[in-house]
Amino acid sequence: xxxxxxxxxxxxxxxxxxxxxxxxxxxxxxxxxxxxxxxxxxxxxxxxxxxxxxxxxxxxxxxxxxxxxxxxxxxxxxxxxxxxxxxxxxxxxxxxxxxxxxxxxxxxxxxxxxxxxxxxxxxxxxxxxxxxxx
Numbered sequence: 503x504x505x506x507x508x509x510x511x512x513x514x515x516x517x518x519x520x521x522x523x524x525x526x527x528x529x530x531x532x533x534x535x536x537x538x539x540x541x542x543x544x545x546x547x548x549x550x551x552x553x554x555x556x557x558x559x560x561x562x563x564x565x566x567x568x569x570x571x572x573x574x575x576x577x578x579x580x581x582x583x584x585x586x587x588x589x590x591x592x593x594x595x596x597x598x599x600x601x602x603x604x605x606x607x608x609x610x611x612x613x614x615x616x617x618x619x620x621x622x623x624x625x626x627x628x629x630x631x632x633x634x635x636x
Contacts, residue, residue, distance in 0.1 A: 512601055513598065513602075516594050516601070517598070519591075519594050523587045523590055523591040523594065526580075526583060526584050527591050528581055528584030528585050528587070530561035530588070531559070532581070532582065532585050533558050534555035534558070535554055536552035536555060537552055537556065538552055538553070557581065558570050559571055559581060559585070
């Protein structure tokens, strides 16, 4: 196979992975917290173990301020999978960008991935060529 055919096959594979991961991806990072309750005499008030772990997702909001939310026990597994999918999707996007940069350096006729192309595939909104939040 020629380099451009291999590049096209790799690009299609990465785009397929991105599309699958985007369906379950959860944007943010996970943290676990342990807390004390308000009951007098509870083991958590002294040297005993605290209540938890309680899972939280943190992310940077619209104005650049870090925010987050509590994840109920019933949604913990799906949330962990979603955050892992987000991280894998980010790696696929970096690989795709690298593939496009390398292809562009070898042959200008090879299409480089653009934000608009990825947004169209993943059905994400664009505003003046920039990715926007829904």
